[in-house]
Amino acid sequence: xxxxxxxxxxxxxxGQSVTMSCSGSGSNIGTDTVSWYQHxxxxxxxxxxxxxxxxxxxxxxxxxxxxxxxxxxxxxxxxQSEDEGDYYCASWDNSLNGYVFGTGTKVTVL
Amino acid sequence: QxxxxxxGPGLVKPSGTLSLTCSVSGASITNFFWSWIRQPPxxxxxxxxxxxxxGSTSYxxxxxxxxxxxxxxxRNQFSMKLTSVTAADTAVYFCARDPGSASPxxxxxPWGQGTxxxxxx
Numbered sequence: 423x424x425x426x427x428x429x430x431x432x433x434x435x436x437g438q439s440v441t442m443s444c445s446g447s448g449s450n451i452g453t454d455t456v457s458w459y460q461h462x463x464x465x466x467x468x469x470x471x472x473x474x475x476x477x478x479x480x481x482x483x484x485x486x487x488x489x490x491x492x493x494x495x496x497x498x499x500x501x502q503s504e505d506e507g508d509y510y511c512a513s514w515d516n517s518l519n520g521y522v523f524g525t526g527t528k529v530t531v532l
Numbered sequence: 533q534x535x536x537x538x539x540g541p542g543l544v545k546p547s548g549t550l551s552l553t554c555s556v557s558g559a560s561i562t563n564f565f566w567s568w569i570r571q572p573p574x575x576x577x578x579x580x581x582x583x584x585x586x587g588s589t590s591y592x593x594x595x596x597x598x599x600x601x602x603x604x605x606x607r608n609q610f611s612m613k614l615t616s617v618t619a620a621d622t623a624v625y626f627c628a629r630d631p632g633s634a635s636p637x638x639x640x641x642p643w644g645q646g647t648x649x650x651x652x653x
Contacts, residue, residue: 457638
């Protein structure tokens with residue numbers, strides 16, 4: 423029951439840039455912050471972005487994120503093979519009084 | 533370095549109770565918000581609920597009637613129980629920390645690697 427909508431897939435060749443969106447509503451992205459995660463099957467999801475645009479220590483500055491109104495986006499520049507995986511956005515929803523996740527975007531490096 | 537590890541039965545019978553434990557190392561459980569999150573096969577992530585270090589909880593409304601999450605401070609663990617399970621509860625279950633203090637921070641870091649729980653007779 424994903425409340426946040428993401429495109430199912432995105433792809434690019436090494437060195438290119440990809441951008442993915444995350445569409446929500448006034449009860450989540452419109453009023454609370456967004457985080458982004460990379461998930462590879464069989465592993466722990468990894469925090470990439472918190473508080474809309476902040477990178478944790480160790481996350482390369484090739485990754486950047488922004489929000490506008492009820493939408494958010496994540497951009498990866500200088501695409502590398504290690505960037506492959508599933509990417510999820512997340513936020514707190516004040517109507518549900520709980521966390522909500524995006525539908526996920528599968529990134530493929532061609 | 534904070535690490536989380538899920539444990540529990542990998543197979544639960546329909547109508548039974550799914551019980552999982554998350555063991556936390558590298559940080560005290562007497563702080564922060566501690567969540568359970570799941571991913572059904574081929575689907576996206578779903579937040580299940582959290583327990584605050586004080587013991588207060590918040591649950592996904594869709595699971596609230598069947599769910600309980602608790603802390604074990606002596607073992608630095610937290611656990612979940614989901615009753616009356618069906619095949620729809622088959623998923624990889626993750627535990628994760630929200631590093632918020634007085635209120636949720638809206639992000640999770642770190643996560644456990646996840647454990648697959650299958651509901652089947």
